[in-house]
Amino acid sequence: MRKHHPKIWLIAIFLIVCLSGCAWRNTALNTEGQHSTQFFKEGRGLIVFAGQESEEDDYDLYVYDFVSRETSRLVQHPAADISPCLTADRSRIYFASDREGTYGIYQLEMPGDVVSTLLNSSADETEPRISPSGEFLAYQSNAFGDYDIYVFDIERQAENRLTVSDAQDTQASIAPDGQSIAFVSNRDGDFEIFTMDVDGSHKQQRTDNDRYDASPVWAPDGKSIIYLSKQTQHFQLVQFYLDSGEEKKRTDPALTVHSPSFSPDGQFLAYIQETSHASQISVLDLDSGQHFLLLDGFSKYAGLSWVE
Numbered sequence: 071m072r073k074h075h076p077k078i079w080l081i082a083i084f085l086i087v088c089l090s091g092c093a094w095r096n097t098a099l100n101t102e103g104q105h106s107t108q109f110f111k112e113g114r115g116l117i118v119f120a121g122q123e124s125e126e127d128d129y130d131l132y133v134y135d136f137v138s139r140e141t142s143r144l145v146q147h148p149a150a151d152i153s154p155c156l157t158a159d160r161s162r163i164y165f166a167s168d169r170e171g172t173y174g175i176y177q178l179e180m181p182g183d184v185v186s187t188l189l190n191s192s193a194d195e196t197e198p199r200i201s202p203s204g205e206f207l208a209y210q211s212n213a214f215g216d217y218d219i220y221v222f223d224i225e226r227q228a229e230n231r232l233t234v235s236d237a238q239d240t241q242a243s244i245a246p247d248g249q250s251i252a253f254v255s256n257r258d259g260d261f262e263i264f265t266m267d268v269d270g271s272h273k274q275q276r277t278d279n280d281r282y283d284a285s286p287v288w289a290p291d292g293k294s295i296i297y298l299s300k301q302t303q304h305f306q307l308v309q310f311y312l313d314s315g316e317e318k319k320r321t322d323p324a325l326t327v328h329s330p331s332f333s334p335d336g337q338f339l340a341y342i343q344e345t346s347h348a349s350q351i352s353v354l355d356l357d358s359g360q361h362f363l364l365l366d367g368f369s370k371y372a373g374l375s376w377v378e
């Protein structure tokens with residue numbers, strides 16, 4: 071039986087860092103606002119993101135093109151349009167929106183502006199992630215009260231529930247081979263990173279600490295996962311190597327960051343940084359450890375997806 075559930079967890083997950091930023095110290099990245107000439111010469115595909123241009127705006131969807139260096143709006147609607155992901159062939163964008171009352175998953179055919187409903191029950195379906203093949207989505211739904219992870223076969227229009235727990239299971243990320251899913255769960259009492267096979271079998275807890283761990287993203291080589299960990303009062307990026315269990319901190323603990331997304335070649339990581347007065351999209355060169363400012367000027371950025 072489905073029961074109505076407040077959007078507390080959705081709001082907590084989506085806004086936890088965005089709204090708290092005002093209480094945190096403003097620490098600028100060591101970029102001095104300079105773009106890396108070399109980085110932009112090569113061209114790096116597209117980044118789709120959700121954003122509020124000003125505080126009065128609702129969230130809409132945008133795309134940044136590394137070749138033209140221009141940002142264009144893709145979706146404009148009075149509802150909250152969030153968590154976009156783009157298929158590898160750039161033909162479709164999937165995103166979450168509450169335009170029909172509860173959050174559901176929507177599809178935008180590219181190029182164009184025609185949005186259609188992919189799935190929308192009376193529960194909230196959010197945080198869609200498209201598989202590398204474009205054949206299925208992973209997402210979260212609170213259809214049974216708390217959030218669980220589901221996959222949705224796009225051709226068959228069939229959903230499969232992968233987690234059945236009284237905990238909050240959220241923020242799925244599909245491995246590059248399409249065979250595994252990383253997710254976040256508080257089933258051991260606080261939020262940890264887990265992995266499982268794409269059919270929901272072989273669940274494995276990957277972090278075990280008293281910190282808030284969130285937002286896992288799989289590296290394109292499949293060997294590591296970068297996730298957010300609230301190490302101090304701020305979330306920072308941690309790279310976790312699946313074979314060895316080694317962890318490497320990737321951002322300054324004084325920074326407040328969220329929404330990590332790898333470049334398709336795995337050399338870079340885009341993320342959103344919050345300061346007391348601004349939100350910006352930055353890029354980390356994983357080899358050199360250098361951070362570059364990519365986009366600023368919006369009131370808020372939320373949710374990234376980077377494709378070739």
Ligand SMILES: [Ca+2]
Nearest residue numbers: 129147149151
């Ligand atoms: Ca909107």
Ligand SMILES: [Ca+2]
Nearest residue numbers: 172173191193
């Ligand atoms: Ca819904």
Ligand SMILES: [Ca+2]
Nearest residue numbers: 261279281283
């Ligand atoms: Ca934890």
